[in-house]
Amino acid sequence: MCRNIKTLFNFEPSATDNEIQAASLQFVRKISGFNEPSKANEAAFNRAVDEVATAARQLMDSLVTSAHPRNREVEIERARARSAKRFGVGEN
Structure with missing residues (x-):
């Protein structure tokens, strides 16, 4: 998966359309190999992003879980701690 x-x-509040669109754009960039498509491929690229976003929203809306929703701020702090441990942030 793309990093x-x-x-x-399962976040509270739930994912926004902008977050889903951004993830869809990253996915299409990854599988197409284009960061920015050429003019010849722009329509197909943008259509793929929109279709992936639609599928992702449908998936998000249909998933169920009994787990408590995660807190975005807590998850951000956990990611920072993992990054600091992995890359030695703050060490000289």
Whole structure:
């Protein structure tokens, strides 16, 4: 999975359309190999992003869980701690 695509399910508040669109854009970039498509591929690229976003929203809306929703701030702090441990942030 692309490292820039973050888990969006089971957060409070739930994922926004902008978050889903951003994840869809990253996914299409990854599988197409284009960061920015050429003019010849732009329509197909943008259509793919929109279709992936639609499918992702449908998936998010249909998933169920009995787990408590995760807190975004707590998850951000956990990610920072993992990054600091992995990359030695703050060590000289």
